[in-house]
Amino acid sequence: MYSHVVFSIAIVALVSPCHGYMKLYKVTNLIEDNFPICRTGLRQSPIDLNNEAQILHTYYLPFEFENYDRLTSVSVIIGKDGHTVNSTSKWENEDLAVSASETIPRYKFLDLHLHWARSHEPGTEHAFYGRRYDAELHLVHINSAYKDFEEALQYEDGFLVLGALLKTIPKHRANHLISISASEDDYGVFNINFNKFNEISAVFSYSGSLTTPPCTENVLWVVPRHPFEVSPLTIKALRRLSKDSNSSNVRSLQKLNDREVYLFTI
Numbered sequence: 040m041y042s043h044v045v046f047s048i049a050i051v052a053l054v055s056p057c058h059g060y061m062k063l064y065k066v067t068n069l070i071e072d073n074f075p076i077c078r079t080g081l082r083q084s085p086i087d088l089n090n091e092a093q094i095l096h097t098y099y100l101p102f103e104f105e106n107y108d109r110l111t112s113v114s115v116i117i118g119k120d121g122h123t124v125n126s127t128s129k130w131e132n133e134d135l136a137v138s139a140s141e142t143i144p145r146y147k148f149l150d151l152h153l154h155w156a157r158s159h160e161p162g163t164e165h166a167f168y169g170r171r172y173d174a175e176l177h178l179v180h181i182n183s184a185y186k187d188f189e190e191a192l193q194y195e196d197g198f199l200v201l202g203a204l205l206k207t208i209p210k211h212r213a214n215h216l217i218s219i220s221a222s223e224d225d226y227g228v229f230n231i232n233f234n235k236f237n238e239i240s241a242v243f244s245y246s247g248s249l250t251t252p253p254c255t256e257n258v259l260w261v262v263p264r265h266p267f268e269v270s271p272l273t274i275k276a277l278r279r280l281s282k283d284s285n286s287s288n289v290r291s292l293q294k295l296n297d298r299e300v301y302l303f304t305i
């Protein structure tokens with residue numbers, strides 16, 4: 040049943056303007072060699088988030104997750120490259136966005152994808168104090184002033200990516216941020232609980248880049264300070280997807296250079 044669903048939705052995704060990231064990522068076979076900034080840029084991502092961060096104690100977090108509380112279990116189909124091959128209409132009907140202070144634009148949710156390692160190596164892109172975990176969920180948002188991914192690529196304030204590090208715990212618990220519900224060799228069906236972001240009490244934030252080509256340095260990163268728990272079955276399902284792959288979808292840590300990293304904590 041799922042193969043039919045995946046096939047039909049994938050066609051829609053390739054022609055739909057709201058799936059620009061996937062289109063770019065899949066169709067043009069982007070590699071870092073074609074984009075010099077991936078090697079020479081000074082504000083690249085991911086980075087190690089550590090005690091060089093400026094700690095700012097606040098009464099409430101400066102980022103607001105608009106309408107995230109309305110989505111407690113969204114079913115998505117994730118393909119081998121970590122990107123969604125199906126976004127349910129559920130989030131498209133919601134006005135999901137991240138907003139902050141008046142000096143920062145409002146960013147509307149576009150799409151999500153995951154990074155993980157093929158085996159037991161660490162699979163997060165970012166690290167906390169030198170430590171990486173098992174997988175990383177990226178919720179890509181574009182500045183609401185721009186109409187799609189391609190337009191946002193052209194501007195310094197194009198993107199906000201909410202990056203959630205995922206850490207395996209031995210036991211399955213209900214209400215995880217992400218959990219597997221069906222697994223095949225080519226895709227997995229995962230439930231995502233957006234509401235978990237409303238429980239965050241601390242986030243790192245810094246200016247960085249897309250972690251895949253074209254590596255443009257126009258991303259405001261927001262990374263919750265603590266990893267979210269996931270079950271071993273969820274990580275196993277991700278690894279099953281990439282078991283025949285020769286390449287990992289995890290980028291190595293990049294230099295901080297002269298950037299500031301902030302840790303907002305309540």
Ligand SMILES: [Zn+2]
Nearest residue numbers: 152154177250
């Ligand atoms: Zn990513």
